[in-house]
Amino acid sequence: MSRANRLLDLLQALRRHRYPVSGHLLAQDLGISLRTLYRDIETLKAQGAHIEGEAGVGFVLRPGFMLPPLMFTPDEIEAIVLGSNWVAKRADAPLSAAAKNALAKIAAVMPDDLREMLDTAGVMVGPGAPITGGDIDLGVLRAAIQAERKLAIAYTDGKGAASERVIWPVALAFFDSVRVLVAWCETRTDFRHFRCDRICSIRTLTAKPPKRRRALLKAWRVKEGVPEP
Amino acid sequence: MSRANRLLDLLQALRRHRYPVSGHLLAQDLGISLRTLYRDIETLKAQGAHIEGEAGVGFVLRPGFMLPPLMFTPDEIEAIVLGSNWVAKRADAPLSAAAKNALAKIAAVMPDDLREMLDTAGVMVGPGAPITGGDIDLGVLRAAIQAERKLAIAYTDGKGAASERVIWPVALAFFDSVRVLVAWCETRTDFRHFRCDRICSIRTLTAKPPKRRRALLKAWRVKEGVPEP
DNA sequence: CGACTGCTGACAGAATTTGGCATGATGATG
DNA sequence: CATCATCATGCCAAATTCTGTCAGCAGTCG
Numbered sequence: 001m002s003r004a005n006r007l008l009d010l011l012q013a014l015r016r017h018r019y020p021v022s023g024h025l026l027a028q029d030l031g032i033s034l035r036t037l038y039r040d041i042e043t044l045k046a047q048g049a050h051i052e053g054e055a056g057v058g059f060v061l062r063p064g065f066m067l068p069p070l071m072f073t074p075d076e077i078e079a080i081v082l083g084s085n086w087v088a089k090r091a092d093a094p095l096s097a098a099a100k101n102a103l104a105k106i107a108a109v110m111p112d113d114l115r116e117m118l119d120t121a122g123v124m125v126g127p128g129a130p131i132t133g134g135d136i137d138l139g140v141l142r143a144a145i146q147a148e149r150k151l152a153i154a155y156t157d158g159k160g161a162a163s164e165r166v167i168w169p170v171a172l173a174f175f176d177s178v179r180v181l182v183a184w185c186e187t188r189t190d191f192r193h194f195r196c197d198r199i200c201s202i203r204t205l206t207a208k209p210p211k212r213r214r215a216l217l218k219a220w221r222v223k224e225g226v227p228e229p
Numbered sequence: 230m231s232r233a234n235r236l237l238d239l240l241q242a243l244r245r246h247r248y249p250v251s252g253h254l255l256a257q258d259l260g261i262s263l264r265t266l267y268r269d270i271e272t273l274k275a276q277g278a279h280i281e282g283e284a285g286v287g288f289v290l291r292p293g294f295m296l297p298p299l300m301f302t303p304d305e306i307e308a309i310v311l312g313s314n315w316v317a318k319r320a321d322a323p324l325s326a327a328a329k330n331a332l333a334k335i336a337a338v339m340p341d342d343l344r345e346m347l348d349t350a351g352v353m354v355g356p357g358a359p360i361t362g363g364d365i366d367l368g369v370l371r372a373a374i375q376a377e378r379k380l381a382i383a384y385t386d387g388k389g390a391a392s393e394r395v396i397w398p399v400a401l402a403f404f405d406s407v408r409v410l411v412a413w414c415e416t417r418t419d420f421r422h423f424r425c426d427r428i429c430s431i432r433t434l435t436a437k438p439p440k441r442r443r444a445l446l447k448a449w450r451v452k453e454g455v456p457e458p
Numbered sequence: 459c460g461a462c463t464g465c466t467g468a469c470a471g472a473a474t475t476t477g478g479c480a481t482g483a484t485g486a487t488g
Numbered sequence: 489c490a491t492c493a494t495c496a497t498g499c500c501a502a503a504t505t506c507t508g509t510c511a512g513c514a515g516t517c518g
Binding site for chain 4: 268
């Protein structure tokens with residue numbers, strides 16, 4: 001692998017990590033020594049890449065570098081197709097439609113030969129367990145998550161016990177056959193998981209949770225032991 | 230000026246000229262010999278640049294090497310994030326890496342305000358049933374599917390009966406906990422489904438199936454009653 | 459046909475790249 | 489405050505590569 005290739009790879013590696021990444025890790029990824037990595041980063045900086053290195057933290061590539069990323073590789077196309085198809089097949093209707101639209105937009109900017117690969121991609125999503133729907137609108141949940149609003153819900157748990165709660169929605173998790181709303185429950189003052197098909201009603205409140213969703217998500221990750229993506 | 234820098238410059242120079250440029254001129258621009266220019270162009274081509282050289286005309290960089298800016302709706306962003314994460318989590322290693330790279334590339338060409346939504350997307354992929362791996366390399370399967378090559382496989386079916394077959398691979402289907410290769414089996418002269426974890430060995434043959442993959446896929450869809458995507 | 463231009467191979471000397479080590483500096487963490 | 493992780497830079501010898509030159513073949517254009 002020549003140096004030129006590696007520099008583009010390094011750029012892509014930096015793009016991949018949207019959070020600070022240590023030079024040690026990058027060097028390992030690229031199979032080069034730490035010293036060489038510093039030199040490569042120096043070169044990229046000289047070319048105009050906004051790479052910021054902070055001691056004790058790592059490197060971040062600030063967006064806006066004049067050199068746009070390269071076109072997708074065949075593997076990446078397959079990954080995109082597979083991902084979009086999964087969402088189109090397994091998510092709720094609005095998200096499913098959005099997945100199809102997004103794929104169309106991506107297809108629009110690809111050269112002809114690659115666009116063909118979209119249709120002939122050799123990957124498919126197999127039929128899965130039927131998704132226990134419930135009749136609530138996931139769009140409302142997603143909107144509340146995005147807008148960071150409290151929700152008042154009526155919920156029936158696994159034992160059939162009904163309850164009404166005010167929760168702070170954090171994220172919507174898609175399992176193979178069920179969807180789960182991750183939220184902070186004001187009643188229990190702790191995180192709770194609500195199966196969407198057991199939520200009987202939702203009302204979006206105007207009040208905002210006192211903590212930012214980001215912080216909540218982090219706290220939840222810690223509690224559940226979910227690694228950072 | 231190091232070579233790495235020069236390659237990036239060459240790319241920019243090619244992008245500037247929308248009409249064929251002679252190698253001589255490019256070489257002069259960059260201050261290198263003609264021979265070196267050819268070598269540089271070779272290197273860029275190896276990286277995926279669609280540079281076309283026609284004798285008596287010059288070089289043109291066909292569009293499609295770089296990814297142009299992309300715009301998405303909030304729902305589409307959530308769909309893309311969800312899809313990529315699903316692939317990153319549930320597909321085999323190379324495809325998983327490709328999903329991360331693709332997402333990074335898409336992120337790099339989105340407007341700033343949209344890019345932020347990537348991090349705050351409120352959708353997640355829940356943990357799923359563990360995927361029964363098998364020790365064959367799915368990359369080999371995907372490559373054979375794309376290249377339309379026959380495969381010689383050793384397979385052990387659900388009843389424990391082992392067999393060796395020559396098949397025409399059509400598609401790779403991702404189920405919740407298992408992956409299945411869809412293929413035409415020469416022995417049975419019909420379509421068969423092979424669980425990847427039961428494929429003991431693969432050998433890619435040089436022979437191509439007599440029918441195009443597209444036609445096979447269509448025939449399979451008809452047989453199985455799978456609707457067009 | 460002749461003038462261009464793309465494309466490739468071989469080769470030897472020049473230039474660059476690389477890894478390792480040593481040394482600072484800075485920010486995070488407890 | 490001490491410790492750790494990390495960024496950053498200089499130096500050097502060995503290894504790698506890059507480069508220009510020359511030579512030849514194959515297309516295109518007028």
